[in-house]
Amino acid sequence: MQVSSPISQQVSYLEYQGKYKGLLGWITSTDHKRIALLYMFSMMVLFIVGALLGLGMKLELIAPGKTVMEAQTYNAFFTVHGVIMIFMIVIPGLPAVFGNFLLPIMIGAKDVAFPKLNLISWYVYILGAILVISSVLFGDGTPDTGWTFYAPYSFKTGTNMLPAIFGAFVLGFSSVLTGLNFIVTIHRLRAPGMTWSKLPLFPWTLYGTGWIQLLATPIVGITLILVALERIFGIGVFDPALGGDPILYQHLFWIYSHPAVYIMILPAMGAISEIIPTFSQKHIFGYKAIVVSTLAIAFVGYFVWGHHMFTAGMSNTSQYAFSILTFLVAIPSAIKVFNWVSTMYKGSINVQTPFYWAVSFIFVFMIGGLSGLVLGALTANVYLHDTAFVVAHFHFIVFGGTGYAFFAALHYWFPKMFGRMYDPKWANTGWVLFFIGFLALYGPMFYLGMMGMPRRYYDYLEQFHSANILSTLGSWVMVFGLVVIFVNLFRSARNGAPAPVNPWNGKTWEWTVPSPPPVENFDRIPEYKEKEGPYEY
Amino acid sequence: MSQVIHHEDHYDAEGSKIGMWLFIFTELLLFGGLFLIYSVYRYKNPDAFHLAAQELDTTIGAINTVILLISSMTIAMSTTALQKGQKKITLLLMVTTVVLGIVFLVNKYFEWGLKFEHGIFPGSEHMKTTLSQGEILFFGLYFVMTGLHALHILIGLVLILVAYYRITNGTVHANRPSLLENAGLYWHLVDLIWIFLFPLFYLIH
Numbered sequence: 001m002q003v004s005s006p007i008s009q010q011v012s013y014l015e016y017q018g019k020y021k022g023l024l025g026w027i028t029s030t031d032h033k034r035i036a037l038l039y040m041f042s043m044m045v046l047f048i049v050g051a052l053l054g055l056g057m058k059l060e061l062i063a064p065g066k067t068v069m070e071a072q073t074y075n076a077f078f079t080v081h082g083v084i085m086i087f088m089i090v091i092p093g094l095p096a097v098f099g100n101f102l103l104p105i106m107i108g109a110k111d112v113a114f115p116k117l118n119l120i121s122w123y124v125y126i127l128g129a130i131l132v133i134s135s136v137l138f139g140d141g142t143p144d145t146g147w148t149f150y151a152p153y154s155f156k157t158g159t160n161m162l163p164a165i166f167g168a169f170v171l172g173f174s175s176v177l178t179g180l181n182f183i184v185t186i187h188r189l190r191a192p193g194m195t196w197s198k199l200p201l202f203p204w205t206l207y208g209t210g211w212i213q214l215l216a217t218p219i220v221g222i223t224l225i226l227v228a229l230e231r232i233f234g235i236g237v238f239d240p241a242l243g244g245d246p247i248l249y250q251h252l253f254w255i256y257s258h259p260a261v262y263i264m265i266l267p268a269m270g271a272i273s274e275i276i277p278t279f280s281q282k283h284i285f286g287y288k289a290i291v292v293s294t295l296a297i298a299f300v301g302y303f304v305w306g307h308h309m310f311t312a313g314m315s316n317t318s319q320y321a322f323s324i325l326t327f328l329v330a331i332p333s334a335i336k337v338f339n340w341v342s343t344m345y346k347g348s349i350n351v352q353t354p355f356y357w358a359v360s361f362i363f364v365f366m367i368g369g370l371s372g373l374v375l376g377a378l379t380a381n382v383y384l385h386d387t388a389f390v391v392a393h394f395h396f397i398v399f400g401g402t403g404y405a406f407f408a409a410l411h412y413w414f415p416k417m418f419g420r421m422y423d424p425k426w427a428n429t430g431w432v433l434f435f436i437g438f439l440a441l442y443g444p445m446f447y448l449g450m451m452g453m454p455r456r457y458y459d460y461l462e463q464f465h466s467a468n469i470l471s472t473l474g475s476w477v478m479v480f481g482l483v484v485i486f487v488n489l490f491r492s493a494r495n496g497a498p499a500p501v502n503p504w505n506g507k508t509w510e511w512t513v514p515s516p517p518p519v520e521n522f523d524r525i526p527e528y529k530e531k532e533g534p535y536e537y
Numbered sequence: 538m539s540q541v542i543h544h545e546d547h548y549d550a551e552g553s554k555i556g557m558w559l560f561i562f563t564e565l566l567l568f569g570g571l572f573l574i575y576s577v578y579r580y581k582n583p584d585a586f587h588l589a590a591q592e593l594d595t596t597i598g599a600i601n602t603v604i605l606l607i608s609s610m611t612i613a614m615s616t617t618a619l620q621k622g623q624k625k626i627t628l629l630l631m632v633t634t635v636v637l638g639i640v641f642l643v644n645k646y647f648e649w650g651l652k653f654e655h656g657i658f659p660g661s662e663h664m665k666t667t668l669s670q671g672e673i674l675f676f677g678l679y680f681v682m683t684g685l686h687a688l689h690i691l692i693g694l695v696l697i698l699v700a701y702y703r704i705t706n707g708t709v710h711a712n713r714p715s716l717l718e719n720a721g722l723y724w725h726l727v728d729l730i731w732i733f734l735f736p737l738f739y740l741i742h
Binding site for chain 2: 226
């Protein structure tokens with residue numbers, strides 16, 4: 001790499017010296033690649049906080065009765081853990097980090113459509129994070145409602161709810177701006193020849209995600225504002241004492257928050273759809289089926305919110321409708337799983353760290369998805385609602401889905417982002433530890449839920465003891481795996497061997513620019529000439 | 538070491554218009570949530586909503602509707618004037634729009650003030666003791682929805698003033714009218730939402 005060359009196009013985005021030096025040069029940069037890393041590092045800090053809270057909860061549950069914390073502290077732990085992990089990690093996760101970094105390069109653009117707005121989104125994100133954290137540090141008591149802020153408790157509790165609620169609203173705003181930016185980018189900045197049917201799958205899923213972000217988030221925005229106003233002025237909208245209806249709150253909350261799980265999972269599916277063909281060295285099986293199922297998930301996902309509320313009070317007719325729709329939305333996800341597996345069939349499989357993450361993604365995603373159908377069935381739901389089974393299900397699908405895909409993407413694109421290779425031996429060790437720990441941590445919760453252990457309690461009956469011990473041990477192994485992964489990546493980002501342009505023989509455009517990419521990605525806007533789309537091997 | 542990057546002057550009028558439309562979708566859905574709540578509670582408390590709506594002053598509401606409609610016209614005319622290169626008329630029409638927006642807010646201020654004087658505001662003891670639950674909900678929604686709408690008027694005014702400043706310093710002109718066009722789009726949105734709020738609160742009895 002010719003750092004000293006005056007030719008600007010050879011300067012990588014990491015070394016580029018703009019108007020400001022050091023940190024200031026990063027937090028004032030509108031370069032999509034720098035903004036991606038800003039998101040990545042802020043998310044990492046928040047993720048460590050969220051993971052430590054989770055670790056604390058599992059430690060409390062290692063034995064019945066009070067172990068390390070009071071019931072109220074436990075309530076605060078699962079609330080802040082949920083708010084951080086949902087609103088700050090998995091919702092923005094893949095779009096804000098990998099979407100920002102790769103979307104413009106994959107479609108042959110120099111940046112996103114609105115670079116300044118992109119930077120503003122990051123500041124809005126940080127503002128939201130600070131608001132939420134401030135609810136922990138100041139005021140009378142940490143929020144204890146759970147991440148769902150259910151009415152009427154969220155405006156009756158004496159804890160410091162307002163900053164957390166406004167924080168969640170502000171984070172939603174950041175998410176809307178990112179989605180808007182990506183939609184316009186994909187519409188306007190595709191390079192010549194890059195038609196919709198040749199668009200790589202990761203951008204496709206970002207496009208679907210963008211629409212969900214745009215159309216679902218405002219609903220939760222206004223709902224959270226109403227809860228805040230309820231707390232401040234007592235307007236009565238969700239307050240049964242004034243004629244309001246708390247169940248209406250649940251409807252409005254899930255009208256957003258169910259599509260939000262597709263905001264989390266669609267880009268994850270996109271990343272997996274990039275990784276599997278590369279490491280199978282084979283054309284993706286059923287490109288069109290993946291695109292159509294992506295859009296189908298984005299669409300049908302709007303109409304299933306009621307399945308969170310089967311036991312909250314709802315007519316039989318709506319229960320049937322929501323249950324059937326819930327079963328329907330599983331179909332496009334299953335189609336994708338068949339596509340990925342068929343892509344591997346007769347491929348020339350190159351078993352590397354990202355591939356391990358991708359196949360384990362399919363494994364845990366299927367367990368999470370199928371257990372979701374158990375919960376979507378009306379009779380089973382009555383029995384399993386609000387038990388540890390639900391916690392197991394959504395950790396398999398959210399952490400197992402989005403989390404595994406995030407680490408798969410991280411190990412896949414790491415050489416491109418930092419221009420260094422990582423040590424595959426340590427990366428694989430980290431994956432094995434994480435995978436074993438993950439199954440040991442969340443697997444027993446399925447059993448516990450079936451046996452009737454409720455969620456969100458700091459205490460349990462003696463008969464649940466042994467499975468809880470296994471779960472807590474799992475949490476230690478998983479976190480140890482995380483430490484191995486992070487240490488390995490940090491060391492490699494500094495000392496790893498220089499990465500070639502295309503270490504995995506990928507076919508999409510990010511593998512044609514130097515690692516790390518130059519400031520403006522391309523010397524001149526390329527033209528897309530592949531006849532058969534982006535995965536021709 | 539000199540590392541100069543020559544950023545191309547990226548200007549995509551179409552792109553920024555799409556962006557603005559997408560943002561308008563999100564605003565519509567923001568109010569959509571409120572309209573949903575309104576319809577649910579109206580369905581549940583038809584008599585109370587009927588009684589409470591009679592408390593509102595239809596005349597002020599109608600005057601404000603006319604004011605906003607005229608302001609929508611003036612901002613649309615200013616966009617046309619800018620495209621024709623008539624800078625002075627553009628600015629004049631924009632000022633007219635801003636003045637009309639402020640008049641709307643002043644009217645709203647007096648309207649709200651009168652309600653407050655009669656003890657009708659969220660959380661008031663008077664409401665809790667004398668009004669039914671349905672009426673409390675009606676006024677709760679009235680204050681939230683018109684309040685949020687007033688906030689949007691303020692945002693719209695700021696946008697127009699920014700566009701005004703950018704026209705006077707020459708960065709927005711006949712060949713780069715995006716900012717004014719988008720401010721205009723936003724202003725029409727604010728107008729449109731009022732067109733729905735007015736009948737829902739003042740006219741349907």
